[in-house]
Amino acid sequence: MSDTTGIADGLDAILAAHDGVEGALLPILHAVQATFGHIPDEALPRIARHQMISRAEVWGVLTFYHDFRTRPAGRHVLKLCRAESCQAMGAAALADHARARLGIDWHGTTPDGQVTLEPVFCLGLCACGPAAMLDGQVAGRVDPARLDRMIGELA
Missing domain, CATH: 1.10.10 (Arc Repressor Mutant, subunit A)
Structure with a gap:
């Protein structure tokens, strides 16, 4: 078939x-x-x-609706909050770091198909920004070092 x-x-x-x-x-x-x-x-x-x-x-x-995809996602989906409270806590710098570290832009998937990077506009962790979600697991107070550890654990 x-x-x-x-x-x-x-x-x-x-x-x-x-x-x-x-x-x-x-x-x-x-x-x-x-x-x-x-x-x-x-x-x-x-x-x-x-x-x-x-x-x-x-x-x-x-x-x-940002949750719909027109292409298959990678094996892992990393979502970074782009809402105002996370932005006030450094989400823009975190997003820049993630895009550089993964070598992709928003909605992109790494060439090995491992990670898809998506923006979201609130993960409900406003007091703990910047927030991220990796494969449905939320994390607060994410800085570049923590993000690197999260990504590194995927290998």
Whole structure:
């Protein structure tokens, strides 16, 4: 079975599970990403037809919410808070360090597929900034040395 056939079959099941559900676009996108690890380009026209909306509307929702991906993520996902309280505590310098250390920019994945770097706009650790989340585990008061240790533990 090819990847395209697998995507089509998986997408058919997801769309069938949401038949007749009002306002199902977000649940469909979440289900597609949970199934495939990202939202494949070939899924957009089929989702649009199912929801009776344009591809542009699906794309608008997909790109508005920062948790949706159009490409597979790395084995590990590092999210750095970009909210104001973390910025006041040095998040910009931490972000610069992370991008330099990993050799990628926001939404990028290291060439070895190990780490994807994503910005987030609050992790709820406002009193402990700057905050980071690595594979769903939050960390507060992250400085460059701690970030290096977190990344180093992934190897």
